[in-house]
Each structure stands twice: as structure tokens, then as C-alpha cells.
Amino acid sequence: MSEPSAPISELAWRELLFQHTEGLPAAFAAGPVTGYCGFDPTASSLHVGNLVPVMGLVHLQRAGHRPIALVGGGTGMIGDPSGRSSERTLQTLETIAENAAAIRAQLAKFLDFNGPHGAKLLNNADWLAPLSLLEFLRDTGKHFSINYMLAKDSVKSRLETGLSFTEFSYMLLQAHDFLELHRREGVSLQIGGSDQWGNITAGLELIRKTTGGEAHALTFPLITNADGSKFGKSTGGGSVWLDPARTSPYKFYQFWIGADDRDVSRYLRFFTLLARAEIEALDEAVRTAPGQRAAQRALAADVTTRVHGTDAARVAQEVSALLFEKADPQGLSDAALAALREEIPFAVYAAPADGPALSEGIDVYECLTTLGIAASRGVAKRLLEQGGVSINGTKLTAADRVVGAERLLRGRHLLVKKGAREFGLVHVPA
RNA sequence: GGUGAGGUACUCAAGUGGCCAACGAGAACAGACUGUAAAUCUGUCGGCGCAAGCCUUCGAAGGUUCGAAUCCUUCCCUCACCA
Structure with a gap:
């Protein structure tokens, strides 16, 4: 691998940069940075909405830095109030453990775990579960004033409707995670969606106060659909999952094929690793020959291949060609015929x-x-x-x-x- | 509780004894066009049948009649106004 380079410019042209701490570019320039991102085990699968932070980790690694994916087996028991208007339902320990394991397996498809800056998958239940309350209150709670916590958007917006002490404490747990990773793995960067800024900066605060160390934050923009609908919902309304048992590879492929012309250029930047020149050529194709939908095809093929593998992506394309492009059914492969049985009556x-x-x-x-x-x-x-x-x-x-x-x-x-x-x-x- | 209006096919809505499987509009479906888009135009739109035709429908159940969505009786429900 080449010298660690700043992924900032890469993320910037991909429009994946929402905000970051001031010293981050300098930190990237100074050498390999270990950064992490947390994933909630609220379901047994990631969905396409989770793909932005996942790609964030991928870009980190491609730029020569070291990514850590943290599955929130511990924090998942509490529930992040960020971006939520109501209290979360708590899940059982077993469910969370199962979900965490499933999510681990999905993340493994995106990240390279070998080499000097190989990725790592951790579960915060490993250190949060044995943590005693007294220890937590002394070592973590002591560093935060209630005033500071009340000022966070995630809390402020919930004061009207109500927020339990449990969820109120969430940001401290996330801060604790950041510190823990900083100590264990030398992590000095946390990335996440723009709604995570408050939680991430709480971690920066804790690291600075307890170790005097410097750490950074980087957030991604919220993904929006041009037609105002919520990103990541299939036409039927359900979420589009990475788990093939929940969303078949064909439906997954179709989700991307159906991207609006106004959205497809951004999605290519967000969700594929295609080079800038290729993406710009596809932008041009959307302008000059929208009927060809070359950009949607490239998007669907790329993402489906990464998530479901080459064979499944080929079958999805074959089935799509048959159903939508009048391909000759005589030439159908056995695999496509089998997939077809699952997709149509x-x-x-x-x-x-x-x-x-x-x-x-x-x-x-x-x-x-x-x-x-x-x-x-x-x-x-x-x-x-x-x-x-x-x-x-x-x-x-x-x-x-x-x-x-x-x-x-x-x-x-x-x-x-x-x-x-x-x-x-x-x-x-x- | 009183008075008035009304319940028709997926929705709205005509139809007040035979010409009613039931006007019209929308939705939906098909065809042409198209980009797995939008718009437009054409057709179809209770069931069975190649067809002639038959069968089942107009809140429910009975009745009058050669014949009822249409008339009568009872019941159920909705809405409006008054108390």
C-alpha cells in the first residue's frame, strides 16, 4: 500500500463530507490514523441506509488508514436517542448478540482484514458488559456537566416529548467507547452520520480530559431522495436489506436500477468505488442519454456485486434483462430460472x-x-x-x-x- | 329521543316497473408510444361460455307483479338538523 493519504479530498468530491474537526487533515497527513464507526445491532441485518458509514470506513482503508467497525452489542441495550422522536424499545440480550454476529458477517464483505492496516471488528459489549456502574460514574460521568449534555441536539429535541435517563446516558456510553478504543487500539477518529456529531464530540471531550490526547470527528451528510421519499425504502415500502434472506439479490439490484435520474449521480459517488472519471462520464450519460440509464446499471451492478457477489449479481442482471428488456427466455441459466421462481408467481x-x-x-x-x-x-x-x-x-x-x-x-x-x-x-x- | 335525507359495481355518481349487467367520471388493466419515467391516444373493465346465451348482483330478508335497482313490509346501517 502507498503512503497514507488524506481521504478528505476523496470524500469531498464524493459529497460524503458533512463536517469534520479542524485538525483532521493534519492528522491524516501525519500518518496512518485508526478510525472507527459504530453500528447498532437493532436488526439482524444492515440496510442500504447503513452503507454510507460503511463506505466511509472503506475509503479510510483505501487511503491507507486503519478502520475499525464497532458493533454496539452493549450500547444496543440502551438505545441511541439521536434522530429519534420516541423512546426505543429495549431488546433482549440474546437478540442483540445474534444481531451483532450477523452484522459482523456483513461488514466483513466490505473491509480487508489482512495486512498492516487490516480492519478490525469489535463489539462494545466486551467492555461495557463488565463495566460496573460505580466505575462508570467515577471515570466517565465525572467529566460531563449536565449543562453540556442538555445542550446536545439529540437531548434538546426530546425534552418536550420525554427522554428516559437510560437514553440520556447514551452519549456517555458512546464517549466511553471512543476513549476505550483510543486506549486499546489507538483510535483517534470516529466517523458517523451527521446526527452523530453530538455523541462523537462528547467522546473527543472525554479523551481530551482524561488522557490529554487529540482525537477527531468526521460526519457524513444525510441521504435524501430527490422525490422527497426516504432513502432506502423499496417501492413496496420495506427497507432494503443487505441480508439476501430479507431482500433478495434481484430486489436489491432492482432497488438501485430504479434510482431517480436526479439521484443516481450522487449514489454512484456514495455507494461505489468507481473512479472520478468514470463517474463523471456516467453523469454525462445521464444528461445526454437518460433512456439508456447507464448510470443506474453501473450503480446496481457495482453495489450488488460487492454485497452479494459476482454470481448473484449476474443472476440478478439476467433476471432483470428477462423481465424488463425482453431477453430471450430460452437462454436462461438454471440459476436464473431458480431465482425467477422466488421473484414471480x-x-x-x-x-x-x-x-x-x-x-x-x-x-x-x-x-x-x-x-x-x-x-x-x-x-x-x-x-x-x-x-x-x-x-x-x-x-x-x-x-x-x-x-x-x-x-x-x-x-x-x-x-x-x-x-x-x-x-x-x-x-x-x- | 324527534325530524329529514340516504345506502347502486374498486371509488364517486346516474338510474324511480320492462329498452338495466345497470349512463357518466375517476381508478385499474391491456394496446400504441416510451427510459423498468411522465404525458397522450385507443380499447377493456360481475361470472361462465367460441358463440347464442345462461347465471349472480343495485344495504338485508320477505312480498306485489308476466316482469323490480326501481312498488310494498320489516330489519340493519350512514349522514344532516332539532333536543
Whole structure:
């Protein structure tokens, strides 16, 4: 690796810099800096909204510094009031431990754990759990005035609606973490979302008071969507998770493909490691040929590959090409066919009692109704008459009510399509 | 509790004895166009049926009639005004 360089300029052009302490550029210039970022184990998976701080750590490492990801197994038991309008529900110890383990595994995909500035994953439960209350009050609490704590935005905004002593104490725990990491690992930088500024600076304060050492803070901007919706929600409204069991790689890929033209340039900067020249070329492509959506494709391919791996990303692309770009279903890979079954309605065909026997062919009405694509046979019929149905990529007419078995795809499958984007997959037993 | 108005298909809303599966608008769906965008234009829009046609619907249940969403009875519900 090259000499540690300041990631400041890199973060700046990527528009990832919200604010940082004054001495940070000098600290970066002086040599490798160890920086950390905390992740709440409130769920068993990270979601795309967590990706900004994750990428922050990645940039730190790429610039020759040493990143530490801290899973909040201890603080997760308390709950950060920052950016929250109401008290958090506490979670059980077991849930938090499980979540922490799952998040660790996801973070491992982004960071390099080998080499002189290899990343490290820590859990603050390791030192917070054994910490005694008296010890905490003497060593940490003593350094903070209530006035100081009340002045923090995270607290101030909650004075009206109410805030428990537990959540009020949160910033001290986070400060304690920072100090602990400063001592154990030589950490001198904490990064996080812009809402973390208050908590981070509490840590700087504690480090300065107890050790006289200098430490720094760096925060990222809040991600916004151009249309005013909340970033990280799928069209259905649910969060987009990194866990493939929660959000399939195909849906994950589609989330990025669907990025608004007005957002895609920023997202490329935030979430990919593409070089500046490449991203600027894609910006240009959005301006000159928005219909190509080259930027969205690049974004989706890059992020999906990093999170789910090359194979899963390829399958997601293949399925997307089939469903949205009229790719030939005959060329579908087995993996894509298997993925498809999970994404679109799937049914096993049974010849209807009053319809054509299986030997005569496959009844299209039956396929449409059992898949739930058409509410009734009458609707199915009208669809066919209007040219709204195609099978394996070929448009059917009113005369094609029964299709021959020779049209089945590998594994005796039939890809049924209604209109532009509603699909179903039928398996026809031999 | 009293008086008045009303309950029609996904929504709004016509229809007051046969021409009503029920005007019209919106939504939705399909086709053309398109960028997995938006707009626009065309078509469809209770079920079964290739069709002729049949079946089930107009708050619910009964009744009158050759025939009812439309008339009568009872019941249920909503809204408005008065107390």
C-alpha cells in the first residue's frame, strides 16, 4: 500500500463530507490514523441506509488508514436517542448478540482484514458488559456537566416529548467507547452520520480530559431522495436489506436500477468505488442519454456485486434483462430460472377438468388464473384478445388459447407475461 | 329521543316497473408510444361460455307483479338538523 493519504479530498468530491474537526487533515497527513464507526445491532441485518458509514470506513482503508467497525452489542441495550422522536424499545440480550454476529458477517464483505492496516471488528459489549456502574460514574460521568449534555441536539429535541435517563446516558456510553478504543487500539477518529456529531464530540471531550490526547470527528451528510421519499425504502415500502434472506439479490439490484435520474449521480459517488472519471462520464450519460440509464446499471451492478457477489449479481442482471428488456427466455441459466421462481408467481400446472387434456396442450387461461395474473377466465380471455399475453417472449393472439408442449422451456417451464411487467412461471409436470 | 335525507359495481355518481349487467367520471388493466419515467391516444373493465346465451348482483330478508335497482313490509346501517 502507498503512503497514507488524506481521504478528505476523496470524500469531498464524493459529497460524503458533512463536517469534520479542524485538525483532521493534519492528522491524516501525519500518518496512518485508526478510525472507527459504530453500528447498532437493532436488526439482524444492515440496510442500504447503513452503507454510507460503511463506505466511509472503506475509503479510510483505501487511503491507507486503519478502520475499525464497532458493533454496539452493549450500547444496543440502551438505545441511541439521536434522530429519534420516541423512546426505543429495549431488546433482549440474546437478540442483540445474534444481531451483532450477523452484522459482523456483513461488514466483513466490505473491509480487508489482512495486512498492516487490516480492519478490525469489535463489539462494545466486551467492555461495557463488565463495566460496573460505580466505575462508570467515577471515570466517565465525572467529566460531563449536565449543562453540556442538555445542550446536545439529540437531548434538546426530546425534552418536550420525554427522554428516559437510560437514553440520556447514551452519549456517555458512546464517549466511553471512543476513549476505550483510543486506549486499546489507538483510535483517534470516529466517523458517523451527521446526527452523530453530538455523541462523537462528547467522546473527543472525554479523551481530551482524561488522557490529554487529540482525537477527531468526521460526519457524513444525510441521504435524501430527490422525490422527497426516504432513502432506502423499496417501492413496496420495506427497507432494503443487505441480508439476501430479507431482500433478495434481484430486489436489491432492482432497488438501485430504479434510482431517480436526479439521484443516481450522487449514489454512484456514495455507494461505489468507481473512479472520478468514470463517474463523471456516467453523469454525462445521464444528461445526454437518460433512456439508456447507464448510470443506474453501473450503480446496481457495482453495489450488488460487492454485497452479494459476482454470481448473484449476474443472476440478478439476467433476471432483470428477462423481465424488463425482453431477453430471450430460452437462454436462461438454471440459476436464473431458480431465482425467477422466488421473484414471480409460480404454479404447477394441472389440466382443468373441463378444458383441454394435457396431451392436447397447455391451457393458457388456466395458467393465467392459477398464477393469479387474471382474476377469472373471462379476464384471461380479454387479455388474450387484446394481445396482452405472451408466453416465453412470444405474443399470443386470441387463437392461441392452447399452446403445444413443444414450447416448454427447459425443465418444462412456461414463462407467462401479462402486459409490460407482470410475470408468472408455470411448471408443467410431464 | 324527534325530524329529514340516504345506502347502486374498486371509488364517486346516474338510474324511480320492462329498452338495466345497470349512463357518466375517476381508478385499474391491456394496446400504441416510451427510459423498468411522465404525458397522450385507443380499447377493456360481475361470472361462465367460441358463440347464442345462461347465471349472480343495485344495504338485508320477505312480498306485489308476466316482469323490480326501481312498488310494498320489516330489519340493519350512514349522514344532516332539532333536543
